[in-house]
Structures are given as C-alpha cells and as structure tokens.
Amino acid sequence: MPESELPDEVQEEAERLTRLARDAVDPDERAAYLSARDDLVEQYDFVARHREEDDVLVLHPAEWVDDGGTVRPAQIDDIDRGIERPLSGTGEDHEWSAVEEHNATVVETIADEHGDVHAANARAFADFLGNHYVRRIETAGTPEVREFVKEYYPRNAWPTAEQRSVLSESLELIFDAAGAELPEFK
Incomplete structure (x- = not known):
C-alpha cells in the first residue's frame, strides 16, 4: 500500500461509522461504532477522530501521534498522507x-x-x-x-x-x- 493512501472503501466505511456514532443516542451504541471505526483504520496504521467544530472526519498515520494522543508536528513527513472527509453538506467527492x-x-x-x-x-x-x-x-x-x-x-x-x-x-x-x-x- 502506498504510504499516502488509505483505501477508498476503508475511508467510506470509517466515514459511515463516524456518522452513525455522531447520530447515536445510546452511549454504548456510539462507543461500538467508534470502536469498529478505530479497529478498521488501525489495520492500516491510521487513526481517526471527529473534528466536531466543522463536522469533519480526520484520518492520519498513527506514527504522527504520541502516546498521549497528541499529533507531533515533527513526525509529519508528508501532510498529504492525512485525509479529511466532511460529514455534513457536500464534499468534493460527492458530485x-x-x-x-x-x-x-x-x-x-x-x-x-x-x-x-x-x-x-x-x-x-x-x-x-x-x-x-x-x-x-x-x-x-x-x-x-x-x-x-x-x-x-x-x-x-x-x-x-x-x-x-x-x-x-x-x-x-x-x-x-x-x-x-x-x-x-x-
């Protein structure tokens, strides 16, 4: 797998699971969706988070993150490896x-x-x-x-x-x- 690429189907599934988690009423249901999403992207050495202020799913290489969960700018070798997927409205991929x-x-x-x-x-x-x-x-x-x-x-x-x-x-x-x-x- 090229280092700048997370398969499209993995991105789409991570986006779907994040939407389901965002919209879930039951906290256990929300946790289950987030766990499934995190397990999915972890297989590709990526991490996911929902940036709530603009409702965007952020996916980036796990190596960018320290043990405390903070992104370490010094570890970012190629910013294009990170992926942002809007969860509401339209996105460039959705003509x-x-x-x-x-x-x-x-x-x-x-x-x-x-x-x-x-x-x-x-x-x-x-x-x-x-x-x-x-x-x-x-x-x-x-x-x-x-x-x-x-x-x-x-x-x-x-x-x-x-x-x-x-x-x-x-x-x-x-x-x-x-x-x-x-x-x-x-």
Whole structure:
C-alpha cells in the first residue's frame, strides 16, 4: 500500500461509522461504532477522530501521534498522507450526478423487488438526499432521516395514503438495498 493512501472503501466505511456514532443516542451504541471505526483504520496504521467544530472526519498515520494522543508536528513527513472527509453538506467527492446515479440504482432495486409504492417513497428519499445534501442514501444519518420524515415528505413528496402508510417499511427496504442500517429516527 502506498504510504499516502488509505483505501477508498476503508475511508467510506470509517466515514459511515463516524456518522452513525455522531447520530447515536445510546452511549454504548456510539462507543461500538467508534470502536469498529478505530479497529478498521488501525489495520492500516491510521487513526481517526471527529473534528466536531466543522463536522469533519480526520484520518492520519498513527506514527504522527504520541502516546498521549497528541499529533507531533515533527513526525509529519508528508501532510498529504492525512485525509479529511466532511460529514455534513457536500464534499468534493460527492458530485450531484454521481450521487443521483448511485441513488437511482437503489430506487430501481426497490421498484424491481418491492413494487411501485415503495419505489415512490425511495424516489422521494433519493430526491431529498441528492437535492438537499448531495449524499448517497447509505450516508444519511438520524438528522437527515428525521428531516425527511417530518418536514420534506409531507410537504414535498405528495404521497398517497398508501405510500404514507408504508413509509417506515420503505425506509427499512431502502437502507437494506443500499447495504446500510436504517438510523434510529423516531
């Protein structure tokens, strides 16, 4: 592995686990997500932390950190080895068209496997995440799902009574199709 590189799939999973930890209500659940994230990046001799002031996941080589957990500037040989991933809003890696293409695939899966009613709910959720946050479905956390359910869906989706009655089930199916766990939102 080149020293300046942490695999993309590891970065994405660390980002997902950090979002889940950030949004978790239960302290034990939060600790479990952070432990899983730290174990994951540790395999590559990296450490992770959530910089809360600007909601960014910071990943950098473990060798930069002393035993007390402080980054030692003298140990930083190449600043480009460090990685920052925004956890809210958009990031350079999340262009709208790529996000829309990804989310549309999830919507198609829902349509094929679960029918038009769930697909309409999936399309509404994909539109909400893509247009408001430029985010893939599986990256949505508790705040985004709550906003969708309480604000966006009733005002902007124009759901039928049948669509409204299966929304919770649709969200479960959507996250399952995206390979992620539905965040607690109720």
